[in-house]
Amino acid sequence: MSTSPFSLSKLIRTRKSPDTALKTMMPYCLATTSVVIVTHTLTVFYPWATMLIVALGTIAVLLLMLTHAITFGKGLERLRFGGVIINAFTYTLLTCSNLTHFAIDAASGIWERSILLATWGGPAVAMPVLWGLGLLIHMFAVIGSRGFEETSVLGVRKVVS
Numbered sequence: 001m002s003t004s005p006f007s008l009s010k011l012i013r014t015r016k017s018p019d020t021a022l023k024t025m026m027p028y029c030l031a032t033t034s035v036v037i038v039t040h041t042l043t044v045f046y047p048w049a050t051m052l053i054v055a056l057g058t059i060a061v062l063l064l065m066l067t068h069a070i071t072f073g074k075g076l077e078r079l080r081f082g083g084v085i086i087n088a089f090t091y092t093l094l095t096c097s098n099l100t101h102f103a104i105d106a107a108s109g110i111w112e113r114s115i116l117l118a119t120w121g122g123p124a125v126a127m128p129v130l131w132g133l134g135l136l137i138h139m140f141a142v143i144g145s146r147g148f149e150e151t152s153v154l155g156v157r158k159v160v161s
Helices: 008-013 016-046 047-078 082-108 113-144
Strands: 150-153 155-158
Touching: 016 047, 016 082, 016 113, 047 113, 082 113
Parallel strands: none
Antiparallel strands: 150 155
16 A cells, blocks of 8 residues: 555644645645636626625635645745745735736726726725735745745755854
8 A cells, every 4th residue: 555645644744844835835826726716707607796706715715825824834934935925926816816807897898987996996906905015014024034944945954044
């Protein structure tokens, strides 16, 4: 019986390792991207519920981000710029997808300008501004602490002084 090198039990056992944090970044990115694609695809079929669907999709991405940060946070802290990379990816994904949806709706001309701004004001304006400020603060803090205190990437351990 062969065991997978990336088994769930090993993943949970080594969740504080920077190596594990690095290995989970791509699955996290693919999972959140899938949620966003499904979210915006559903709005095509249910245009009357666009804001509800987008809100639920955003909440799903938030839950994925929090679960990843709580589960692999210690490993991300030891991986140079690990946490800020996850934050920046998620910010870019959600902001880009919402602004693209807003632009398509605006270009199609099917909505009056007042309705368009009333419905997309939060996802297209407020979220990028508020999250952007938080991301900026996060980046300053990470750069100020040189991105990590101790790191181990793919088995090579290096202590920064």
